Amino acid sequence: xxxxxxxELIDVSVRRGENLILGPINFQINSGERWVILGPNGAxxxxxxxxxxxxxFPTTGTVKILDKSMGRVDLFELRTRIGLCGSIVSExxxxxxxxxxxVLTAAYAILGRWNESYDLWDESRAISLLSTFxxxxxxxxxxGTLSEGEKKRVQIARALMTDPELLLLDEPAGGLDxxxxxxxxxxxxxxxxxxxxxxxxxxxxxxxxxxVGTTHALLLKAGLIAVSGPVEQVVTSxxxxxxxxxxxxxxxxxxxxxxxxxx
Numbered sequence: 185x186x187x188x189x190x191x192e193l194i195d196v197s198v199r200r201g202e203n204l205i206l207g208p209i210n211f212q213i214n215s216g217e218r219w220v221i222l223g224p225n226g227a228x229x230x231x232x233x234x235x236x237x238x239x240x241f242p243t244t245g246t247v248k249i250l251d252k253s254m255g256r257v258d259l260f261e262l263r264t265r266i267g268l269c270g271s272i273v274s275e276x277x278x279x280x281x282x283x284x285x286x287v288l289t290a291a292y293a294i295l296g297r298w299n300e301s302y303d304l305w306d307e308s309r310a311i312s313l314l315s316t317f318x319x320x321x322x323x324x325x326x327x328g329t330l331s332e333g334e335k336k337r338v339q340i341a342r343a344l345m346t347d348p349e350l351l352l353l354d355e356p357a358g359g360l361d362x363x364x365x366x367x368x369x370x371x372x373x374x375x376x377x378x379x380x381x382x383x384x385x386x387x388x389x390x391x392x393x394x395x396v397g398t399t400h401a402l403l404l405k406a407g408l409i410a411v412s413g414p415v416e417q418v419v420t421s422x423x424x425x426x427x428x429x430x431x432x433x434x435x436x437x438x439x440x441x442x443x444x445x446x447x
Contacts, residue, residue: 188214188215189212189214189248190213190214190217190250190349190383191211191212191236191247191248191249191350191383192211192212192213192246192247193209193210193235193242193245193246193247193248194210194246194248195207195210195244195245195246196210196211196242196244196245196246196247197243197244197245198228198231198240198242198243199243204407205231205407206228206231206232206242206407207228207244207245207407208244208245209408209409210409211402211409213383213385213400214383215383216379216383217400218376218383218384218395218397218398218399219383219384219385219398219400219402220385220386220387220394220398220400220401220402220415220419221233221385221386221387221401221404222388222391222401222402222403222419222424222427223389223404223405223410223427224389224427224428226406227404227407227427228404228406228407228408229387229389229404230354231407232387233270233272233354233385233387234272235247236249236266236350236352237263237266237268238254238259238262238263238266239272241254241255249262249266249350250265250266250349250350264346265346265348265349265350266351267290267344267345267350267382268343268351268354269336269339269340269342269343269351269352269353270339270352270355270356271354272354273339273343274339277327277339278327278328279326279328280326280327281326281327282323282324283314283319283322283323283324283325283326283330284310284311284314284323284324286338287310287313287314287341287342288302288306288307288345290343290345290346291345291346310323310345311323313341313342313344313345314338314341316341316371316375317337317340317341317368318337319334319337319338319341332359332360332364333360333367333368336356336359336360337368337371339356340356340372344382347382348382349382349383350382350384351381351382351383351385352384352387353386353387355387356368356386356393357369357388357390357393358388358390358393365392365393369393369396373395373396373397376395376396376397377397391419391424391441391442391443392440392441392442392443394415394419394440394441396440399415400412400415400418401413401414401415401419403418403423403424405427410423410427416436419434420434421434421446425446430445431445431446432444432445432446433446
C-alpha cells in the first residue's frame with residue numbers, strides 16, 4: 185500500500201508575547217509511521233502536540249492534517265479523525281461516567297453521555313477496545329474509581345473508538361509503575377502490528393517508554409527540531425546527550441531503548 189501524507193507542518197512557529205517558544209519547524213508524517221517526540225521539559229513538546237491535535241493555532245506557518253489545512257476546515261469534523269490520549273482530554277472526563285461510556289462518547293467527539301444513541305456496532309467496538317487494553321471487566325465501573333494505569337488504558341481505548349487516521353499519545357505511560365508501564369507498552373506494541381493501525385505520534389521524555397514498533401523519532405530542544413528521522417538513527421547516545429545537556433549512554437536491545445547517565 186502506498187504511503188500518504190498524514191500531517192505536514194510548514195515553517196510553523198508559536199510566539200507568546202515577545203518570546204518564540206516553538207519553531208520555526210518543518211515536520212511531516214506519512215501513513216504507517218509510528219513517531220516518538222522526545223525532549224526535556226520546556227522543549228515545546230506539549231505545544232507541538234496541541235497544534236497536531238488542532239487545539240492550538242500556530243502564530244505563523246501552515247498546518248495540514250489529513251489533507252485539510254487548519255483555518256480552512258471545520259475542526260469539529262477533523263477532530264473525529266484524530267485519536268487523542270493525554271491530559272488535554274483526561275482532565276475533562278467526568279469522574280462519575282461509566283468506563284464503557286467514556287469510550288462510547290468518543291463516537292460523537294463529546295465527553296459525558298447525555299441523550300445520544302449508539303448502535304450495536306458502537307457497543308461492540310467499545311467492548312473490543314477495552315478488551316485489547318486489558319480493562320474490559322471495568323466497563324461498568326465509574327471512571328473516577330480507577331487507578332492511574334487503568335485510566336490510561338481507558339483513554340487509549342477512547343482515542344481509538346472512531347478508528348482514527350492519526351493517533352496522538354501524550355505520555356501514555358507517565359505515572360505508571362514498572363509493571364503497569366511494561367504491560368501497557370506490550371499491548372500497544374501488539375496493537376501497532378496491525379497494518380491498518382493509524383499513524384501515531386507519542387510524546388514522552390523517557391526513552392524507556394518508546395514502544396516496540398516505533399519507526400521514527402524527533403528530538404526537540406528549546407523549541408527547535410534538533411534531529412529527526414528513523415528511530416535507530418535519532419535515539420543515540422550522541423543525539424540524546426546533546427538534547428538533554430547531559431552525558432547519556434543509550435542502548436538499543438530487543439527493539440527497546442534504555443538510557444542511563446554516563447559517569
